[in-house]
Amino acid sequence: MxxxxxxxxxxxxxxxxxxxxxxxxxxxxxxxxxxxxxxxxxxxxxxxxxxxxxxxxxxxxxxxxxxxxxxxxxxxxxxxxxxxxxxxGDATFRVGISSALGQRLDDFLDALPDRGAGTRFEFQTLDAHTRLEEVRAGRLDAAFVRGLESVPGLLLLSLWQDPLVVALPAAHELAGRDRLRLADLARLPLRIAPRAENPVLFDTVVLACRKAGFEPALGPPSTGLQETLAEIGAGAGGWIPMYPAAAGTVSSRRVAVLPLDGEPVAIRMSLALRADADPERLKLLTETSARVHGKSAGKETSV
The missing domain is CATH 1.10.10.10 (Winged helix-like DNA-binding domain superfamily/Winged helix DNA-binding domain)
Known part of the structure; x- marks a missing residue:
């Protein structure tokens, strides 16, 4: 038969x-x-x-x-x-990332279900606006984005919260503490990228400073993390907010990196993808994101 x-x-x-x-x-x-x-x-x-x-x-x-x-x-x-x-088995996921993911990217890849073990990833480091546009155009399958609640035409899968840390001159008297209150930094100039370049980070930090009771004094704008850290270590002064994943890139003994005490100044990381994505890819990324989010939430609860 x-x-x-x-x-x-x-x-x-x-x-x-x-x-x-x-x-x-x-x-x-x-x-x-x-x-x-x-x-x-x-x-x-x-x-x-x-x-x-x-x-x-x-x-x-x-x-x-x-x-x-x-x-x-x-x-x-x-x-x-x-x-x-x-x-x-032959699938290649094209994903847009920022330059400050660090071990978080490993956490995402570790969370892939067994059926996604053969998936190959290609990563492109792009600014946030370009990442979203590339996903909309279909040239990227997904992108890591921070601080967004919704994006027209795209689906956002919540991943984790990034509590900001602070870098300042190691010679400053505040650098000797274990933790800092945001208000302790009121008399130091804030080194941060212009709002037009990174509105999420700028607005989050400025709003947190105002909630802490002061208006931050803006120093020379940060044109790049490593350049600004080098300037701070060389005596330019000021402080710069950083994502935890970027703290490991600080190798200069002239720069101190400290966590903030009290209510964390945190920014949410999400995975953006098209709502009409291939069902199998959507299912895989949704399951992976849920695993990352659940693990991250568990860590935050235990702290």
């Missing part, structure tokens, strides 16, 4: 006409008739009554039709699963 015999039987049973079934199958009618006859011989049962002017199903044919349809559905499902697994 061959699958094509069952396929031909189901087609004739649904059309009750060998000619129309052959047209639907895009093969000649003699081939359909031949294979159905062969199936009947193998089953030792007549499936169609051909004695009248029209073709009708015999009792055996009516009984076997649901079984035949189920076999074909199983075959379609098998083929679809095989195609999906093959595509997944």
């Amino acid at each position: 061959e699958l094509r015999q069952i396929q031909y039987f189901v087609a004739v049973a649904e059309d009750l006409h060998f000619g129309r079934a052959a047209e639907r199958l895009h093969i000649g009618q003699p081939a359909v008739s031949q294979q159905v006859r062969r199936l009947e011989r193998e089953l030792s049962a007549e499936l169609f009554d051909r004695s009248g002017r029209t073709v009708t199903l015999t009792p055996a044919g009516r009984a076997l039709l649901p079984e035949g349809r189920e076999v074909l559905r199983a075959m379609d499902s098998f083929a679809a699963t095989a195609r999906r697994l093959a595509a997944q």
Whole structure:
């Protein structure tokens, strides 16, 4: 018995006409008739009554039709699963990232479910605006973005909260403390990128300073983290807010990095992707993001 015999039987049973079934199958009618006859011989049962002017199903044919349809559905499902697994094995996810993810990126990759183990990732370091535009255009499959509650046309999957830390000159009297209150920094100039370049970070820090009771005095704008850290270590003074993942990049003994005491100044990290993304990719990234979020929430609760 061959699958094509069952396929031909189901087609004739649904059309009750060998000619129309052959047209639907895009093969000649003699081939359909031949294979159905062969199936009947193998089953030792007549499936169609051909004695009248029209073709009708015999009792055996009516009984076997649901079984035949189920076999074909199983075959379609098998083929679809095989195609999906093959595509997944060769899948490449193009993801936009920032330059300050550090170990957080490892946490995301570690959270991939077993079925995503063969997935290959290509990462592009881009500014936040470009990351979102590339996802919208379909040139990126997803992007890590900070501090956004919603983005038109995109889906945001929550990942973790990044509590900011502070870098300041190691020679400053405040550097000797274990932790700082934000208000302790009121008399030091704030070194931060202009709002136009990073509105999320700028607004979060300035609002936190105001909640702490002071208006931050803006020093020369930060043109890059490493450059600004070097300037602070060389005596330029001031303080700069940093993401925890970037703290490990501070190697100068002239710069001290301290956590903030009290209510954390935190920025949420999310994964942005198109709402109409491929269902399998959407499912994989949603499950991975949920795992990262759950693990991160557990750490925050235990602190």
